[in-house]
Amino acid sequence: MDDAEANVTVDFENIAKQFVEYxxxxxxSDRSQLAPLYGxxxxxxxxAAPSQGVATIVQKLVDLPFKLVQHQVxxxxxxxxxxxxxxxxIVSGxxxxxxEKRPMSYTQTFQLMPKDNSYYVFNDIFRLVYPAA
Amino acid sequence: MDDAEANVTVDFENIAKQFVEYxxxxxxSDRSQLAPLYGxxxxxxxxAAPSQGVATIVQKLVDLPFKLVQHQVxxxxxxxxxxxxxxxxIVSGxxxxxxEKRPMSYTQTFQLMPKDNSYYVFNDIFRLVYPAA
Structure with missing residues (x-):
């Protein structure tokens, strides 16, 4: 518990940054390799489409109708x-x-939970954001 | 504990909807009245500007440089x-x-925590989302 509390105080911004980059x-590059990040x-x-569990989530991501993809945070x-x-x-980008030459805006919220000296993604919510005007 | 778990299963979408509307x-209408929602x-x-605690958060919201404001979810x-x-x-809107006639896009993430048969806002992250293109 003391360790966990120390982590929260010291490291959460760095951990978030490293997680997002990775x-x-x-x-x-290969989204099928995201499986170890989920539980x-x-x-x-x-x-708005819900998935639960490693296999279902990764299948959903792999099945998205594009091959080439680039996220810019x-x-x-x-x-x-x-x-x-x-x-x-919380990421926007x-x-x-x-x-496609024209990028779309998106926002994605993760909750990382500690597990075995590392973290896994407990919550993951993705939305495209359309121009309001 | 059983009650809490039942809540999670049954009600979280409705609670989220009611919370966002309120x-x-x-x-x-009067953002100084948001104080009871925080702890x-x-x-x-x-x-990107951080605040913690009821008084500091509500002061931040009250001090935002606009009087008339309308959120459209x-x-x-x-x-x-x-x-x-x-x-x-997670809201976008x-x-x-x-x-101002031209709306801006935004995204806001809340984590609600249960407290005394109700909920309070533990996490609140707000970002304007600018068009990617």
Whole structure:
């Protein structure tokens, strides 16, 4: 418990940053490799469609109708999410798919939970953000 | 504990919806009245600026440089955030301030934590989302 509390105080912004870099690098090169980041109780809501558990979530990501994809992170926020060392990570940015020249805006919220001296994604919510005007 | 778990299973989407309606109705009419929704350990990150605790958070919101404001919710996602009945709420939408005709896109993530048969906002992260293209 003391260790977890120390982690929350010291490291959550760095952990969030490292996670986001690793997550999108992996997503954009071979998203089937994201499986180790999820667990059996992980939840994904992707454009309102819910998935739960490693296999279901990774299948959902692999089945998305594009091959080439690039995430460009514009903003990254992080906050401690509970007293056990969880971390909320909120990203906004641009998504480029295939040969499409015009990027789309998106926002993605993760909750990372500590597990075995590392973290896994417990919550994952993805939304495209359309221009308001 | 059984009650909390039942809540998570049954109610989190409805609670999220009711919370969002109440939150923005209150924000847009008199945002100083949001104080009861926060607690001493609540965190707000508003456009990267952090605040903690009821008084500091509400002062930050009250001091925002606009009087007339209107939030229009476009998407609302919710997921259970822990086994104690926490709820993640992710909103995207449009923000209109003063007499400005062109809305701005925004995204806001809340984590609601159960307390005394109700909920309070433990995490609150707000970001404007600029068009990617």
């Amino acid at each position: 997550y999108y690098k992996t997503f954009d 059996p109780d992980s939840m994904l809501t992707f454009e 514009a903003t990254l926020d992080a906050q401690p999410s509970n007293e056990r060392g969880g971390i909320l990570v 641009a998504l480029l798919v295939e040969e | 939150y923005y109705k209150t924000f847009d 001493p350990d609540s965190m707000l990150t508003f456009e 476009a998407t609302l996602d919710a997921q259970p955030s822990n086994e104690r009945g926490g709820i993640l709420v 449009a923000l209109l301030v003063e007499e």
